[in-house]
Amino acid sequence: MEDLAAVVLAAGKGTRMKSERAKVLHEIAGQPLLFYPLQAAKEAGCEKISVVIGHQGEEVEAALSEMQVDCVWQTEQLGTGHALLCAAEQLKGFSGDLLLLCGDVPLLSTATISQLVDRHRREKAAVTVLTASLDQPQGYGRIIRDGENVCRIVEEKDADDAQRALCEVNTGTYVFDADFVFSVLPRLGKENAQGEYYLTDVVAAAVTAGRKTRALCLADPDEALGINDRVQLAEASRLMRQRINRRLMLGGVSLIDPATTYVDVGVEIGSDSLLHPGVMISGATRIGHNCIIEMGVQIDSVQIGDRVHLKNGSVVEDSLIGDNCKVGPMAHLRPGTELLGDNKIGNYVETKKARFEEKSQASHLTYIGDAEVGKNVNFGCGTITCNYDGVNKHKTIIEDDVFVGSDTQFIAPVRIGRNSLIAAGSTITKDVPADSLALSRTPQKVIDGWRLKHPLKKK
Numbered sequence: 001m002e003d004l005a006a007v008v009l010a011a012g013k014g015t016r017m018k019s020e021r022a023k024v025l026h027e028i029a030g031q032p033l034l035f036y037p038l039q040a041a042k043e044a045g046c047e048k049i050s051v052v053i054g055h056q057g058e059e060v061e062a063a064l065s066e067m068q069v070d071c072v073w074q075t076e077q078l079g080t081g082h083a084l085l086c087a088a089e090q091l092k093g094f095s096g097d098l099l100l101l102c103g104d105v106p107l108l109s110t111a112t113i114s115q116l117v118d119r120h121r122r123e124k125a126a127v128t129v130l131t132a133s134l135d136q137p138q139g140y141g142r143i144i145r146d147g148e149n150v151c152r153i154v155e156e157k158d159a160d161d162a163q164r165a166l167c168e169v170n171t172g173t174y175v176f177d178a179d180f181v182f183s184v185l186p187r188l189g190k191e192n193a194q195g196e197y198y199l200t201d202v203v204a205a206a207v208t209a210g211r212k213t214r215a216l217c218l219a220d221p222d223e224a225l226g227i228n229d230r231v232q233l234a235e236a237s238r239l240m241r242q243r244i245n246r247r248l249m250l251g252g253v254s255l256i257d258p259a260t261t262y263v264d265v266g267v268e269i270g271s272d273s274l275l276h277p278g279v280m281i282s283g284a285t286r287i288g289h290n291c292i293i294e295m296g297v298q299i300d301s302v303q304i305g306d307r308v309h310l311k312n313g314s315v316v317e318d319s320l321i322g323d324n325c326k327v328g329p330m331a332h333l334r335p336g337t338e339l340l341g342d343n344k345i346g347n348y349v350e351t352k353k354a355r356f357e358e359k360s361q362a363s364h365l366t367y368i369g370d371a372e373v374g375k376n377v378n379f380g381c382g383t384i385t386c387n388y389d390g391v392n393k394h395k396t397i398i399e400d401d402v403f404v405g406s407d408t409q410f411i412a413p414v415r416i417g418r419n420s421l422i423a424a425g426s427t428i429t430k431d432v433p434a435d436s437l438a439l440s441r442t443p444q445k446v447i448d449g450w451r452l453k454h455p456l457k458k459k
Ligand code: UD1
Pocket: 009, 010, 011, 012, 013, 052, 074, 076, 077, 078, 079, 080, 081, 082, 083, 102, 103, 104, 139, 140, 141, 142, 153, 155, 169, 170, 171, 172, 197, 198, 199, 200, 226
């Protein structure tokens, strides 16, 4: 949208969170609360976005470093009106429409913001406020109307009984005529119950100035949910999850139980994939088509191809899983694992910084770390790459078509040439050339008749 700027208020303390972390940095669906209004403002076409910070402002500023927004300090929290005034300097010379959002209201949709801006422009209003009609309006400012005109907004603490009985509330979201709002903000008083400069007083100031004021009432009041405590945080998280799951299902993904499926915002999943209950998927994860993700699987920042089957209780992080792989149950793919395709990583197998070329497998009770594994390699049960000498990590390289017998240890650094066979129970300390057999078992000793000479002692 042309000539649209946004200010997002995020300087308040958030006392009721009872937290050492800034309120707006608490997360829902994998992103801090503040991320959502900023994203919505961007999607609605705001060219310039300023965030007013104060309490724990350093942390908030650091968290915003990659979001292309400007931070403005409000060193003393003197109220919402004062907070917006702090952004005046930065918006000097801007005379379009100004969108004001609160950093702790994460569910507001881009569509709603666009509607609000449209209405404000159509009506040529000085202020257009987003409202909601609530059964329980307690705690919010009430909207005093005269037909279409909003006369003023009265805070709960300043309201009389009749005003408190009104159910239409201020969501804390507005569009202002920027020139107008910055001309009246310095003149606001603080003669109210909280002794603060109220942004809501701009409405009455507009009426006095003979300007139009309008309201847009939300169709879905959930969008206005402001986060003040952890109960509301959990509620917002549930509502956000519902939205994400709905989007996934409409996009062709099956969820056996959406209520217990936890997919973060930004995760992509291809059609005909199936998610079992209790799955958690976070980070920059992309999952292809026709995958099955079983119960209790955790996925964080993993690129997953098509027809991949992740079985119960597996944990996979910062990895790459190619087409047709089978992982688990109870497997752990740690960061830097790359399965190029058609691999099988079975139960109680752990991998780390390990690249498996196509069709290689480790089916049971194995640790493969700091390794390069060629094609068609088979690891027997209980294989261990001994990659760490207490100081440094060392690499194990295994070429194509190697067969590793059970209970083998590779003392890295070591290289196994293609098509070789490692006998079960071996400890491999030296490189093995291609096409050979390596075994390092202690020869078995058998002592005839030993049990007859050494009968078990009686108790
Ligand atoms: C405000 C509105 C109220 C509305 C409600 C919606 C006013 C006077 N009241 O009340 O009508 O129903 O939001 O949630 O505006 N903030 C600052 N600096 C300050 C004070 C606040 O940045 O000095 C920020 C807070 O971090 C928060 C937002 O402004 O993001 C709202 O502040 P808050 O104290 O929660 O206002 P409410 O009392 O809830």
